[in-house]
Amino acid sequence: xxxxxxxxxxxxxxxxxxxxxxxxxxxxxxxxxxxxxxxxxxxxxxxxxxxxxxxxxxxxxxxxxxxxxxxxxxxxxxxxxxxxxxxxxxxxxxxxxxxxxxxxxxxxxxxxxxxxxxxxxxxxxxxxxxxxxxxxxxxxxxxxxxxxxxxxxxxxxxxxxxxxxxxxxxxxxxxxxxxxxxxxxxxxxxxxxxxxxxxxxxxxxxxxxxxxxxxxxxxxxxxxxxxxxxxxxxxxxxxxxxxxxxxxxxxxxxxxxxxxxxxxxxxxxxxxxxxxxxxxxxxxxxxxxxxxxxxxxxxxxxxxxxxxxxxxxxxxxxxxxxx
Ligand code: ASP
Numbered sequence: 001x002x003x004x005x006x007x008x009x010x011x012x013x014x015x016x017x018x019x020x021x022x023x024x025x026x027x028x029x030x031x032x033x034x035x036x037x038x039x040x041x042x043x044x045x046x047x048x049x050x051x052x053x054x055x056x057x058x059x060x061x062x063x064x065x066x067x068x069x070x071x072x073x074x075x076x077x078x079x080x081x082x083x084x085x086x087x088x089x090x091x092x093x094x095x096x097x098x099x100x101x102x103x104x105x106x107x108x109x110x111x112x113x114x115x116x117x118x119x120x121x122x123x124x125x126x127x128x129x130x131x132x133x134x135x136x137x138x139x140x141x142x143x144x145x146x147x148x149x150x151x152x153x154x155x156x157x158x159x160x161x162x163x164x165x166x167x168x169x170x171x172x173x174x175x176x177x178x179x180x181x182x183x184x185x186x187x188x189x190x191x192x193x194x195x196x197x198x199x200x201x202x203x204x205x206x207x208x209x210x211x212x213x214x215x216x217x218x219x220x221x222x223x224x225x226x227x228x229x230x231x232x233x234x235x236x237x238x239x240x241x242x243x244x245x246x247x248x249x250x251x252x253x254x255x256x257x258x259x260x261x262x263x264x265x266x267x268x269x270x271x272x273x274x275x276x277x278x279x280x281x282x283x284x285x286x287x288x289x290x291x292x293x294x295x296x297x298x299x300x301x302x303x304x305x306x307x308x309x310x311x312x313x314x315x316x317x318x319x320x321x322x323x
Pocket of ligand 1: 005006007008052053054055084085086087088110111112
């Protein structure tokens with residue numbers, strides 16, 4: 001079990017009286033000590049890997065973590081639990097999903113209520129995550145996200161609420177399973193996604209731009225000069241942008257890969273429905289690459305890792321055609 005910080009590990013400064021707010025302070029060992037029901041039947045190695053808010057994590061941390069996880073699997077570990085802040089779980093879990101191709105379960109969890117609040121959800125989430133990671137039934141499902149007794153596939157899950165313990169949802173597909181009385185029930189088995197090799201060097205910077213009402217395209221005009229290796233555009237609905245931004249997007253797509261995702265948070269990118277300027281058909285014809293069922297942050301993860309491996313436009317197109 002690797003701890004990375006986050007709300008689940010956040011307490012007040014010792015002697016600080018709570019006036020300064022909570023911050024990540026607990027490590028893996030302390031977190032495990034606070035879990036009623038962990039009866040020792042699962043042998044656990046506790047590793048305090050990072051201790052930060054999850055917004056401070058970067059691709060480099062996840063690449064280092066993936067290497068640690070692979071080494072544990074080679075040494076005989078049945079599964080791995082990663083405990084971190086919930087703010088970026090939807091992205092970190094997808095990075096691990098793409099980089100780790102072993103069938104052993106990798107389960108990411110966290111908490112919405114910190115340990116100083118009434119009924120913190122961390123201990124229950126950690127117990128459930130251990131139960132899933134230790135379960136042979138969870139093998140071959142890629143990286144899973146377990147909170148609130150639900151099991152989500154990394155490729156589908158998003159954080160959808162600022163405070164609710166039921167914040168994690170898979171809007172397009174639903175959860176792949178759940179826990180009842182500590183037993184794991186898997187209801188859906190998504191086909192494995194092709195793994196992406198671990199980039200040898202730094203991961204390429206990729207920008208994420210969200211379109212909004214009345215957008216005049218000035219960010220699109222400028223982003224090309226900022227040194228990004230690729231851009232993900234979160235468009236309206238099924239993949240639409242204002243007509244006035246189309247020329248800038250076409251120019252950008254001629255220089256770096258530009259992936260078209262939706263800002264709606266669920267559903268596949270359209271490819272063949274609308275024919276107006278700025279529609280999905282128009283943008284795809286101008287070189288933009290549809291993101292399939294991936295939302296903007298997940299499309300950015302995939303594009304970053306592909307470009308970090310030196311993929312060219314055709315390899316990017318082929319990889320996105322599989323999601
Ligand atoms: N609110 C966050 C959490 O749920 C903070 C973080 O992501 O580190 O853990």
